[in-house]
Amino acid sequence: MPTFGFDGKKSPESMNLPMMSLREVVMFPRSIVPLFVGREASIKAIETAVADYGKQIFLVTQKSPEKEHPEADDLYEMGTVSKILQMLRLPDGTIKVLFEGVSRALWDPKESKLIYEDIAEDEYPQATVTMLPEEEVENPEAMALIRAVHESLDEFGKVNKKVAPEAILAMSTLKDAGQLADQVMPHLKIDFARKQEILEEMDAIKRLERVYELLLGEIEIVSIEKRVKGRVKDQMEKNQREYYLNEQVKAINKEMGREDDPLAEAQELEDQLDAKPMSEENRERVRKELKKLRSMQPSSAEYTVVRNYIDWVLDLPWDQVKNDGDVDIKQAREILDQDHFGLEKPKERILEYLAVQTLVESMKGPILCFVGPPGVGKTSIAKSIARSMDREFIRLSLGGVRDEAEIRGHRRTYVGAMPGKIIQSFKRVKNNNPVICLDEVDKMSADFRGDPSAALLEVLDPEQNYAFNDHYLDLDYDLSKVFFITTANQLEGIPLPLQDRMEIIRLPGYLETEKVEIAKGFLLPKQIEQHGLKPENIQLSDNALLDIVRYYTREAGVRNLEREVASICRKSAMKIVEEQDRDKTVHVTKQSLEKMLGVQKFTYGEREQEAQVGVCNGLAWTQLGGEMLLVEVALMPGKGKVEITGKLGDVMQESARAAISYIRSRSDLLGLKPDFNTKVDIHIHVPDGATPKDGPSAGITLTTALISALLNIPVRHDLAMTGEITLRGRVLAIGGLREKLLAAHRGLIKTVLIPADNEKNLKDVPKDILKELEVIPVKTMDEVVDKALENGGEAVLIPQHGEPPLANELLKEEQRKPARQ
Structure with a gap:
């Protein structure tokens, strides 16, 4: 937009005129515009112009129409000197004035006077203006442009x-480009700011x-408006015709004594559809189904199919949400702590989400696993x-689900078709932002019915689930507000693309101390209430609880612990009923446990009592948590046969073969003959044999047991280890370190060897466990042997200094003598 201004000196063409500001109106030279004026200052300016200035007045447009008393900065720099052609006073105090634009003009804010409030009798808004004369332009370009405008004016x-x-005819006779532009502008429906730009264009x-x-x-716009109005008018006539015919049908049904009116029922469904907060695209597709319904006989089979579909659509909440506002973080924390002991990471993640939700208006629900x-x-x-979020909770068990239709629904062409479990759950809770727990997501399987x-x-992709398409509905449904939580026992059963869409949060097993606290604070009060007892009826000591954890359960969670507590409550209830004393207190101590729960089911402390040759303690992860894994190796005269038993999986069998290859490659350093494997048969066994075992973390355990057996050197009985081995002797990282260290602590192990790459995971292990365990990170098998064998690795692994293998073997023979005594 051009910038105009004064240099501080009055021009000979400058003059003082009454001034009136316009709202959303731009006055052009040579145009006639009627306006209604109601502001006191504007009326005063008009009256003064008629009385003292030969009906001349300066009109300028406000930049902000809503301002009642604009300042100088709120007005444009260019306006129009105009003439008042006619003025008519109205009964409500306003006046109707007919203005004619005369010439463009600039006004000087410094020499002008803006008055809008407390106007005295002899005062009025006035401006010092400078007229801007225009020159006529006559050239071929101007003539061609004028001719084009004349043709467009006809259209x-x-x-x-x-x-x-008459106005079109008058404009078609103009031959001056500037005059023609100024007279056409008032007839165009465009924004006043754009009109002001045209006014300020001097070329x-x-x-x-x-x-x-x-x-x-x-x-173009007027043509489109005309077509749209025509279509709307035709639709209105059609609707009126349909209404008239529907009323006739209703009258006929009433005369014939029909109680159920299909058309009235369809109209009721359409009213419900209009009230649903759904997208117009979805609404139109459902309207088509309603139109089909109107033309069907209620007795037909297809009528029932379409009616069921419409009922499903109308029963869904669509955009209805529950408690989508701020959440009390303090109260949410209290609820989580009240319901669960420990589990700090999941609680922290939930509170983070709730905190962010209070800061943003709309947030996509997270997908936690x-x-x-x-x-x-x-x-x-x-x-x-x-x-804690005050939302509805939905649990969907996916264990054993094989059919894709359980998630996405059936096509409506099938008999008995229904939406999937996800959509069905929304119908139950009646809102669109519940917490949905997809249980056992790792237990799903695929067959010919889909994956x-x-x-x-x-469903679980935040970038897609805002438009989830169920096969039955065939409409886009928004799942982005749902808080999805999935659960799994192990990640291996979840496909990688699915894992990529979820935030993985691991919930490891509980410590013994945590289990005792959970039993005291959660399990025991719950079971006392369920068994009709009072808190004072049972006194269960901490030592008794610890013994239950150690000798009657072996699990990562607390389900079996709850069963044992329930068993104590049943036996206590039986004593109370037998003695008919509801105030009796049953004391459960460490000594009375065997009488109430039977003989101990498990042993506490699984390590060997003394160091043995060819026996090594490993650590394994199972679905029940960490476990001690004993590896035994026996040597027999033979021809190099290797037998592996204990129901080992493919991964562990490969680890055993890799261990043998590693030992053969290091035979000179171990003092073994290069062909030692052809003289003996090796039997590797992992008790107990009936339990399947597999996993990539037993490599160094198998290797250590083999080296111990071949060299006849015992392995430390208070040491356990976990890690995979390469053919070069490197120790690779493993998973489930926390659970494995808990198992080592439970087995009374003092020292644990872990891969050096897992040292960073020690921060997830409770400090109480690390205080009682000596955790040693190792990088190579040489370090493992040095720490694991009784007499240390310096008596086993001999650095090479150029001696032939036979010299190494003789030296090793001498150094092994004390260990064999």
Whole structure:
């Protein structure tokens, strides 16, 4: 937009005139515009112009129409000197004035006077203005542009009946580019800011070019409006006709005594559809089904199918949400702590989400995956999350689900088709932002009916689930507000693309001290209430609880612990009923446990009592948590046969073969003959034989047991280890370190060897466990042998200094003598 201004000196053409500011109106030279004026200052300016200034007044447009008393900065720098043609006073105090634009003019804020309040009798808004004369332009370009505008004006007059034919004819006779542009502008429906830009354009040809462009656009818009109005009118006539015919049908049904009116029922469904907060695209598709319903006989089979479909659509909440506002973080924390002991990471993640939700208006629900052994509280913490957020909770069990239709629904062409479990759950809770727990997501499987885990990709992808398409509905449904929680016992059963869409949070097993606290604070009060007892009826000592944890349960979670506590409550209830004393207190101590729960089911401390040759303690991860894994190696005279027993999986069998290859490659350093493997048969066994075992973390355990057996050197009985081995002797990282260290602590192990790459995971291990365990990170098998064998690795692994293998073997023979005594 051009910038105009004064240099501080008055021009000879400057004059003082009454001034009136306009709202959303731009006055152009040579145009006649009627306006209603109501502001006191504007009326005063008009009256003064008529009385003292030969009906001349300066009109300028406000930049902000809403301002009642604009300042100088709120007005444009260019306006129009105009003449008052007619003035009519109205009964309500306003006046109707007919203005005619005369010339463009600039006004000087420094020499002007703006008065809008407390106007004295002899005061009025006035401005010092400078007229801006225009020159006529006559050249071929201007003539061509004028001719094009004249042709467009004829078309404009045909499509826009609001413009009088006389006005079109008058504009078609103009031959000056500037005059033609100024007279066309008032007839165009464009924003006042754009009109002001045209007013400030002093180049007549450029001004007419812009007006021509706007005129063509206005012709197109008016044509479109005309077509739209025609379509709307036709639709209204059609609707009126349908209404008339429907009323006739209703009258006929009433005369014939029909109680159920299909058309009235369809109209009721349409009213419900209009009230649903769904997208217009979805609404139109459902309307088509309603239209089919109107034309069907209620007795037909297809009528029932369409009616069921419409009922499903209308029963869904669509955009209805529950408690989508701020959440009390303090209260949510209290609820989570009240329901669960420990589990700090999941609680922290939930509180983070709730905190962010209070800061943003709309946030996509996260997709969390709780991975951990059975009984550690994966599903129950999902319930607590829903309670802390004051939302509905839905649990969908996916264990054993094989059919993709369970997730995405059936096509409506099938008999008995229904939506999937996800959509069905929304019908139950009646809102669109529940907490949905997809349990046992790692237990799904695929068959000829499809892969349900692949169907879950769309459900759990934050970039897609805002438009989830169920096969039955065939409409886009928004799942982005749902708080999805999935649970699994192990990640290996979840496809990688599905894992990529979830935030993995591991819930490891509980410590003994945590289990005792959980039993005291959660399990025992719950079982006392369920068995009809009072808190004072049972006194269960901490030592008794610790013995239950150690000798009657072996699990990562607390399910079996709860069963044992329930058993104590049953036996206590029996004593109370037998003695008919409801106030009796049953004391459960460490000594009375065997009488109430029977003989001890497990032993505490699984390590060997003394160091033995060919026996090594390993650590394994199972679905029930960490376990001690004993590896035994026996040597027999033979021809190099290797036998592996203990129901080992493919991975562990490969680890055993890699261990043998590693030892053969290091035979000279170990003092073994290069062909030692052809003289003996090796038997590797992992008790107990009936339990399947597999996993990539037993490599160094197998290797250590083999070296111990071949060299006849015992392995430390108070040491356990975990890690995989390469053919070069490197120790690779493993998973489940926390659970394995808990198992080592439970087995009374003092020293644990772990891969050096897992040292960073020690921060997840409770400090109480690390205080009682000596955890040694190792990088190579040489370090493992040095720490694990009784007499240390310096007596086993001999650095090479050029001696032949035979010399190494003799030296090793001498150094092994003390260990064999």
